[in-house]
Amino acid sequence: MLPPVVAGVGGSAESLAAAEWAACEAVRRERELRLLHVRNWHPRQGDGANAAQRSLARRLVRQAEQSFRTACPEVNLHDEQVEGPATPALLKAAEEADLLVLGSRGLSGFTGFVVSLVALGVVAGTARPVVLVRVGEESEDEHLPADDGSACVRTGYRDVVLGVDVNDLCDEVLDFAFREARLRRARLRAVHVWQAPNPLALGPGEVRLVSEPQRADEWLGFLSAVLQVWHDKHPDVEVLATMAEDKLTSALVRASTGAELLVAGRRFTDRPMGPRTGPVTHAAIHHPDCHVAVVPHV
Structure with a gap:
């Protein structure tokens, strides 16, 4: 099986933009799109809190899918949840990817420069190509x-x-x-x-x-x-x-x-x-x- 295009999704505007760009790129490359959400599971949080995180993750993945289905309805989609921290989880996902796509900010539901450190850590640590997607562009802007x-x-x-x-x-x-x-x-x-x-x-x-x-x-x-x-x-x-x-x-x-x-x-x-x-x-x-x-x- 050909390696997929992987997009990290976290509910921010940047990750939604990354998912839409990755979906169109997967169609261009004739690859499967894998939406990956990294959740911060912790054993001390209890089953209720962790169940709530899983539910939130499913909702964020569905939201990401809705953001690109109109532009790329034919994309072959698979989604997955993994446990954090974000940088090592994304680095592991990149090993099996044809291409990893991230929002330049806003990963894992946070905003600001702290989050851009996640993207920088992935870019610096992976041997696979990474695309950082800017937010605020529509399909016609490309x-x-x-x-x-x-x-x-x-x-x-x-x-x-x-x-x-x-x-x-x-x-x-x-x-x-x-x-x-x-x-x-x-x-x-x-x-x-x-x-x-x-x-x-x-x-x-x-x-x-x-x-x-x-x-x-x-x-x-x-x-x-x-x-x-x-x-x-x-x-x-x-x-x-x-x-x-x-x-x-x-x-x-x-x-x-x-x-x-x-x-x-x-x-x-x-x-x-x-x-x-x-x-x-x-x-x-x-x-x-x-x-x-x-x-x-x-």
Whole structure:
């Protein structure tokens, strides 16, 4: 059986948005949707309190289902309740998922920055892709506006944006971004950031006086060559290669404006200090105004 798309649901507006996005993604991927609610069962609470939590969990799952049945009536659905804490439970669920989808805030019925720590903990600790869904978008908001500027579900999807480092290529991230663009028939906008070399850091014999347009053209050539390999695998995906002389975090935040999905990579390693998201991933999660996919890679 193919691994499902898993959505964490907890009754908040963010988790409802995550469930709706995950349902549409499951249909696109032709996968089952698994709605997962993490409840805080405790043996000292007594049978009555725990029964009430189970009843509340069932109601929250049904509420999540109602939020997307109109948009995605054909989705194949399975739901499940598990005991918390939330972060380890979601990490375990991610191990068996094709994709894990979470609201960027509001997990487990709480609100505020404390809850975003759950999402950050999952993103930092899992080896599977995670999509963090922003609240407040309707289905038509994922699409390009109509000719008159109004929202419309019959137009094409907005761009999928991908940050590419030609010095550290990651097949997992590139494959994910191309597949997401192909599933939506959306344009893939690949962004590479370069910075002018520091003259004090150049060694003997190195070219010091290269104009900025020449440097930009050189990097654009590298980026186009990288993308061409993947475009040959996905010829139906329209690709736009863009360059920016800037910090990567700033460029990605800017590029995500008006996009449907931002794809960012995260190096997955076992560190003595524990899992970290890294500054680029951290910025991608907190600052863009679109949904964010974080794809681990070695």
